[in-house]
Amino acid sequence: MITLISSDKRKFHVLEEVANQSLTIRDVIEDRRGRRRADRIILVTNINSKIPEKVIVYWLRHFLMPEEIAHASMSHKKAEKLKKWEAKFFDTDIDTLNDLILAADSLDIPSLFDGACEKVSDILKNRSAEEVGEISKIENEFTHEEEEEEIPSENAWVWRNEFA
Amino acid sequence: MAGADRISELHDSILTRILSYLTTKEAVRTRCLSKRWRNVWASVPVLDFDSADFWSYHIPSSTSEQLKCQDKFVEIIDAVLASRQVQQVDRFRLAWKYQVRNYPRHGHPLRRWIPYVVQQLPRVLSLYLEPLYDRLEIPDLTFTCSSLEEMKLQVDCSWLGSPHPPLVALPHLRKLYLGRFYISTDFMDKLLLGCPSLEELELHACCLFISQISCGNLKSLVINGCYPTTEIEVSIPSLQYLKVTVMSSDLLRKQDIFSKTCHL
Numbered sequence: 032m033i034t035l036i037s038s039d040k041r042k043f044h045v046l047e048e049v050a051n052q053s054l055t056i057r058d059v060i061e062d063r064r065g066r067r068r069a070d071r072i073i074l075v076t077n078i079n080s081k082i083p084e085k086v087i088v089y090w091l092r093h094f095l096m097p098e099e100i101a102h103a104s105m106s107h108k109k110a111e112k113l114k115k116w117e118a119k120f121f122d123t124d125i126d127t128l129n130d131l132i133l134a135a136d137s138l139d140i141p142s143l144f145d146g147a148c149e150k151v152s153d154i155l156k157n158r159s160a161e162e163v164g165e166i167s168k169i170e171n172e173f174t175h176e177e178e179e180e181e182i183p184s185e186n187a188w189v190w191r192n193e194f195a
Numbered sequence: 196m197a198g199a200d201r202i203s204e205l206h207d208s209i210l211t212r213i214l215s216y217l218t219t220k221e222a223v224r225t226r227c228l229s230k231r232w233r234n235v236w237a238s239v240p241v242l243d244f245d246s247a248d249f250w251s252y253h254i255p256s257s258t259s260e261q262l263k264c265q266d267k268f269v270e271i272i273d274a275v276l277a278s279r280q281v282q283q284v285d286r287f288r289l290a291w292k293y294q295v296r297n298y299p300r301h302g303h304p305l306r307r308w309i310p311y312v313v314q315q316l317p318r319v320l321s322l323y324l325e326p327l328y329d330r331l332e333i334p335d336l337t338f339t340c341s342s343l344e345e346m347k348l349q350v351d352c353s354w355l356g357s358p359h360p361p362l363v364a365l366p367h368l369r370k371l372y373l374g375r376f377y378i379s380t381d382f383m384d385k386l387l388l389g390c391p392s393l394e395e396l397e398l399h400a401c402c403l404f405i406s407q408i409s410c411g412n413l414k415s416l417v418i419n420g421c422y423p424t425t426e427i428e429v430s431i432p433s434l435q436y437l438k439v440t441v442m443s444s445d446l447l448r449k450q451d452i453f454s455k456t457c458h459l
Contacts, residue, residue, distance in 0.1 A: 129201045132209060148209070151202065152216035160227045168200040169228050186274040193249065193271055194223040 033060065034072045041080040049090050054139035078134045081127070085120075086134055089143055092116060121150040125167050203231045207238065215241040215285070219275060220248045237280040242312070244272055245290040261295045269304050276311060284315040290323040297328045309334045316342035323374075325351040335360045338389070343367060349374030349399070357382050357404070363389025374399040383408065403427060 033050055035043040051057040059073055075083065096113060121128070128147050135144035155163055160171055205213075214222040214236055222236045249271065250264040268291070289308070298304075305322075312320070313336050320343055324331060333348060338360040344367050357379035368390045378401050387393070387410045397417040407428040408416070415436040416429070422442050429437075 148213045149216045151213045155225055156221050167202045169203055171229050189271050189274040195227055
């Protein structure tokens with residue numbers, strides 16, 4: 032069993048077999064093999080307690096269905112089920128997605144990282160700058176003159192009409 | 196935390212990753228979000244252009260209007276390529292329907308786009324072209340792009356003959372999809388020899404002038420809606436999945452496979 036400690040000092044106990052879906056944790060476990068119990072504590076300083084909870088939920092779901100098996104012989108039905116589960120899992124607010132991306136990045140969990148990035152990309156898809164700004168709180172601080180200034184004079188119409 | 200824009204604080208490498216799930220049009224549009232986002236799109240290692248994103252085919256319009264739309268599309272792609280800030284293309288997709296302009300033989304824009312992309316070692320390449328007048332050739336360079344792992348080619352054009360690249364050398368290609376091609380024996384032989392890592396092959400609505408498909412390590416073969424012109428013998432010892440729908444199915448002899456498909 033290893034222990035994760037979040038930035039707000041909550042402890043989470045996770046089985047090694049489950050937690051080693053994080054490549055970072057896998058390395059730490061390898062490094063500290065055979066050492067005292069106290070060394071099996073991993074501080075995750077950049078994330079609050081809500082995130083380890085979600086990460087562990089994600090790990091457990093994927094622990095039941097390892098990626099290698101998923102690719103080679105998972106039946107269509109099972110794959111669909113996992114997809115549905117993931118869609119629900121990532122259906123959350125932008126701040127949580129942001130934290131999941133940071134956690135997945137520092138803990139090195141590729142599938143979680145990809146899934147969260149894809150979900151954020153959905154928010155940017157087919158929306159105007161104003162709509163995106165409302166959801167993501169990205170503030171558009173351009174003045175009209177600035178916007179015009181930065182447009183390359185060659186093929187100006189491309190940037191002004193097609194990508195606005 | 197509430198009320199703050201935290202997405203924009205993410206590292207560039209994460210933002211480009213997020214944008215890599217979008218089409219190039221959607222990715223470039225994020226340049227209008229804020230100053231932080233101005234140039235993020237230019238480092239995205241994905242190029243994904245679909246003519247349907249830029250103009251609609253449903254509006255009946257004159258040929259000259261269609262020509263204008265098409266020239267605009269070409270100009271947009273050229274402008275985007277020229278403004279990129281990375282020398283990396285991981286995935287390139289071009290879907291170009293309703294191509295009305297008849298380019299001179301070597302003047303097709305693909306002749307500059309494909310080398311630009313191949314130079315940047317793509318893993319995935321997908322071309323869907325629908326020329327109305329032109330006899331269009333897929334540049335030979337496409338078949339020697341050694342970094343490729345997945346390739347999807349479809350050219351909807353009744354004039355297109357069998358591709359005859361002088362050489363096929365795709366050592367890492369695992370997945371290949373060919374749509375609406377004439378597949379000659381010569382082309383098929385070159386393909387199977389030139390793609391030693393091929394695991395999945397799908398032929399869609401192709402005209403098959405071949406009498407056999409034999410290959411070392413193919414795991415999945417899909418022949419979908421094809422027109423075989425003669426009996427085809429399939430002998431692929433490693434095959435795990437086979438799906439065949441042909442327009443005259445009695446021409447396909449399957450005795451070699453049956454024993455293999457039993458393992459599924």
